[in-house]
Amino acid sequence: MLHSPPKAVNDNFATVPSPAIGLTPPPLTINAPAERDAAIDMQDPEVQTMNAMRFNILETQIPTSILPEARHVLENVPSTDRYEAAKKALIQHFEESQRSRLHRLLADMNLGDRKPSQLLAEMRRTANGAMTDLMLVDLWIGRLPPYVQSAVLPATKDSEDKIKVADAVMDSFALYHRTGPYQSVSEVRNGEVELLTHQVNQLSQRLEEGRRTVGNLRQTNRWEHSRPRSQFRPRHWANSTARNPDFEICSFHGRRQGNSTPSPSS
Template identity: 30%
Template sequence: MPEDNFEDAVTTVQVARLAVKPPPFWKPDPRLWFAQVEAQFVRSGISTDETKFYAIVAEVDSAILAHASDIISAPPATNKYNTLKERLIDEFGESTERRLKRLFETCELNDRKPTTLLREMKELANHRLDKQILKSLWMRRLPVHVQQILATLKDDVEIFAQKADDILDISPGDKLSTIDTEDTRATLADLVSRLDRIESENQRNVDHIGYGGRQKAPPSRSTPAARSSQSRPTQSNICWYHQAFGEQANKCRPPCAYVRPHSEN
C-alpha cells in the first residue's frame, strides 16, 4: 500500500511537469503571468499546493528565482505556492502607489475603445477604489459629447462602457476632441425642424385670418386694388422670421417679400 502511494505521487509530479509549460516569466506584469500559469493548473487538474510550488520552481528561470531563494531552500510547511507567488509579485510587480499614480495621471483613452480603457483602470485600481470614483475617473477620459450623452443615463459603468463604444462607432473621428459634433448637429436639426413647423403654422393662420384679425376675401386680380396690394408686401407674403424679428432676421425663408426700410438721413 505505501508503495502504491509512492507510485501515485511520482506519477502526479510527472504529469504536472508535462502538463504545465508556462511562458517565460513576464517582469512587466507578474500578476498576468501567474494568471496564465494558474489557468494551466486548472486545465490540467492540478490543485495541490505542493505540486503548484514545485512546478513553478522547475520551470521559472533561475535569475528570477534568485529573488526568492530563501523560500525555495526552506519552503514553509503550508501555503508554499502562494508564498512564492507573493514574493515574485512584490519583487517585480508595480507597487500599489505606482499603480494608483498611473491610474490617476497617465491612463488615457487615446485610440482605444472605452471598454478597453475601463478594463485597464479596473486592473490598476485592483478593488481599492469605490465604484463611483472609478466611474467618474473613467468618464473624464471620454470625449465631451460622449460624456454628455452618458450623463443622461442611469446604468452600471460596464453598460456605460458598451454604450460609449457604440457612440464612438457611430461618430468616429478625433477621440480627444472636446467639441460636440454629432450631438450638436442632431440638436440643431431638431431646432430647425421645429422652427419650420412653427413658421408653416403661422403662415396658415395669417392666410386664414388676415391682417387685423378680420376675415378677408382676396381681391380680384383684375381690380386696381389687387395690383396695388401686389406692389407692397403684406403679412401673408413675408416669412415667419421677418414677421418675428423684422430687419434683425438673418434666416429668411423664401418666398419672402420683406423689404428692409431705408434709414433716414
Template identity: 30%
Template sequence: MEPVKEEFASLSSISITSRIPDFWKKSPKIWFIQTEAVLTPQKMSDEAKYQIVISKLTPEVIEQVTDILISPPETGKYEKLKRRLLQIFEESEDRQIKKLIGEMELGDQKPSQLMRKMQDLARGRVTTETLLVLWQNLLPPAIRAVLAVSESKSEDILASIADKVMESMTPLNSVSAVQQSSLGNSPENNLISEIEKLNNRLRRLETRNNTSNFRTRSRSRSRGRFQHNQRHNPNWLCKYHYKYKNKATKCVKPCNWKPSQREKPAEN
C-alpha cells in the first residue's frame, strides 16, 4: 500500500501545481495570495510548499534567491523564500504613490477597472476623496460631467455609473443600452439622456457634412474634366455656341467658334 500512497501524493502535488500560475514579478503579493488560497486547504508541509514555489520561478527570478536555494534554512523555508521575493519585487510605498499620481491612464479599460488598479496602489495611503479626484481626472470630459452631478461619493457606485456612460458613448450603442432602471430618475440619468441627444445631433451633422463634401468634390471633378477638355480639344466650343451656333449672344473663352462657321442665310 505504501507505493500506492506515494503515487497518489505525487499525482495530488501535480494537480495542485497546475492550479498555480508562474510567479508574477509585477504583483508578487497578489500572486502569493492566490498561491496560498490553493496551498493552505491542502495542509501541506513547509518543504512541499517551498518546492512548489521554486517550480514556479523563472530563471531571472531564481537569480535573486540563489543563496536561499543553495543553503536553505532547516525550518521555515517557505516563509523565508516568500519574504525575499516580496522584498525584491514588491514596489515600495513611495513608488506606488508616484505610479498612482503620475503614471495611470484609462486606455482601453473600463473606468471601474482603472478604479480597482488605483485602489490597489492606494491601499489606504490616500483618502477616498483624493483617490476619486485622481481617478476622475483620467476620464473623458463627458463622463466627468455626469459624475459631477452625482450625489454619491461611493467609489463602487461612481465606477458603475462611469462604465454605463462609457457604454452609451460607443458608436454602436445608444442611451437605451444603459441600464436606466439602476439609475432611476436621477440627475445622472437625465444628463446621460442629454449627452445622447447631443451625440445624435453631432452624428446627423457629420453625415450632412460628409454628403455636402461629396457633392463639392463631384462638382470639382466635373469642372476639372470640363477644363481639361478646354485645354486639349482644338475644336472645343463653349456651351452657347455649341447649342445656339450663330444665334449665340454669349461666349465663354477659349471658345473656338470662327466666323466661317456661321450658318449661311437661307436662299429665296
C-alpha cells in the first residue's frame, strides 16, 4: 500500500520527523543542506560521542616527531565538536610551517662546503613535497657557482644527469684549485674580487712609478737648459788660426817680439 508524502513538504522547506532518535530537525532549506546536517549532528548525543571518539583517535594518529608541536594546538580546541576543530587547527598550523620551510628554501639554503648532490637532497627533504622536483632543481641550480651552472644548464633534462655533472665539475675544480672542502658561491666571488683588487693595486703602482719617471725627466731637462753655456772662441779667431797654422805664439811672446824690433835710431 502506497503512502502519500508528508503534508509539510513544499517547494521551499520540509520538516521531517525523526522518531528514531526522538528529535525534530530544523527546517530543511533547499540551498543549504550542509547546515541542516551540522545542526542535526550538534543535537545528536550519538554524534557527539562519535566526534569525541574521532578526536581521541586523531590524537593517537599524530606522529611522535610533531606531537610536541601539535599538543598546544589540541589543548586549545573547544569542548564541542572537538574533532573538526582540531583538524582545522592542525591544518592551519602546519600550513604556516610549510610556508616557513619554503621561505628557508628560497632564502637560507646555500651550497657551503657540501657537494651539489648533498644540497639538492637537503632541499628535497625540506620541501617535503611542497614543490615539484622541477622547481627544486631550478632553484638548486641557482645556488651553484657560475662555472658549475654553465656546465649543468646544457645537460639533459634528467635531474640525475645534472647532479652527476655538477658533482664532477666541483670535484675537478677542487683538484686543480684547492685541496680543502668545496668552494661556495660567495667564496668564488670573494676570490675574484681579491684578484681584481690585486691587479688594480699593481696598475696603480705602475702609474705612480711612471709619474715619478716623467717628473725626473722634466727636472733634468730644466737643469740642462738653465746651465750656463761654455765660452767659444770668436769666429774670426778660428778662421785666422786656420789660415795661419804657424801662428801658435802666445800673446806674451808676441809682445816681446814686437818690442825687440830695432828702432830707426839704433
